[in-house]
Amino acid sequence: MANKGQAYGMSAAVQKKIEGKRKPGEEKDVRDFIVFHVGEEITYPDSLKDGVILCKLLKKFHPGFTKKIDTGNMSFKHRCNIENFIDGCKSFGLQEMELFQVNDLYESKNIAVVTSCIIALARHAQRVPGYEGPNLGPKQSTKNERHFTEEQLQAGKYIHSLQYGSNKGASQAGQNFGKPRQIFHDQ
Template sequence: RSWSVRLAVASASCSRSGALVAVARTAQCVAMAYRGPAYGLSAQIASKIASKRDPELESQILDWIEEVLECRLPQAPYEEVLRDGVVLCKLMNALNPGCIPKINTTGGQFKKMENIVMFQNAAKEWGVPDLDVFQTVDLWERRNIPQVSQCILALGRACYLHPEYEGPCLGPKPAEENKRHFTEEQLRAGEGIINLQYGTNKGANASGINFGNTRHM
């Protein structure tokens, strides 16, 4: 009986813990969604970030996504098209089939934010550098839309690095590594070059120049 009681207590405790975690996550999502307007320094920072938005790049990104997905996107503002993460997850599955097994097309805020996180992880696996990956709040709270664009641009450029991918890419092709190998003989020949062959500037100096001095008559 004592073991049964202990198991029952432990089970109840776990249930309460799980419920608390769920409540905390929901509260966090609600707080993030209903964040008030920024004032003072926060407003200045937000305005500065917003000024960096590039409408032309955003249009190119949406056109590229439509070309990859072979479908039209909703007629809505740029950030609203991407905000729930569904389009981003579909984009990743088009680039790398099966990388996101389940996309949350329904559900609350937490499910939508989960889509964004899944996209971020898949983008890193595709080759997007960590520094180019935006934070979840950058898109969900619209804090840094230019960083979202930078991430998608990096994603499009990473397509060049996947020969198995035959679809359209976005942006310029990344510079390829060009390693050069020298033999021991070539290295030794370089060490034997006389320094004077590189030239010298010892003959040029400021001797005799009295610019700025008082002229004595």
């Protein structure tokens, strides 16, 4: 990891805003979720920076995730593990906007987005058959397809829009908001 000095000016303001998005309650829930499924005690987010715990977590829910987990102490191996986790999350069904970048975690640039990614992973894990464990975030929505008969579709063509409801003769006529524009001529 790169050693950085203290930020000043606009950089400090941006970093303060990013750090302000962190929620200790969510981070505790994410930590508990990881500990429950991986079975190892961790300190959040420091224990995730080598990517090993993240890959173990993803293997728990995504059997198609077959990437090798590098346990070496080299920086590029840690980054490779994190990148493999992100790619595995994509193949598991997470959207691009639910993911984070390697530096968000590895260099602690934006831990809040890492937390929200793991919450999204937990939400998607709820739809895995036989899932048992803590739920994070709302339940993933499911498709609710409706089937109409031909008779119902034909009946919908003859409903006039005024049958939906009535405004009972109300209109905006006569309403004045604010002061009208005054034009004065010097005479």
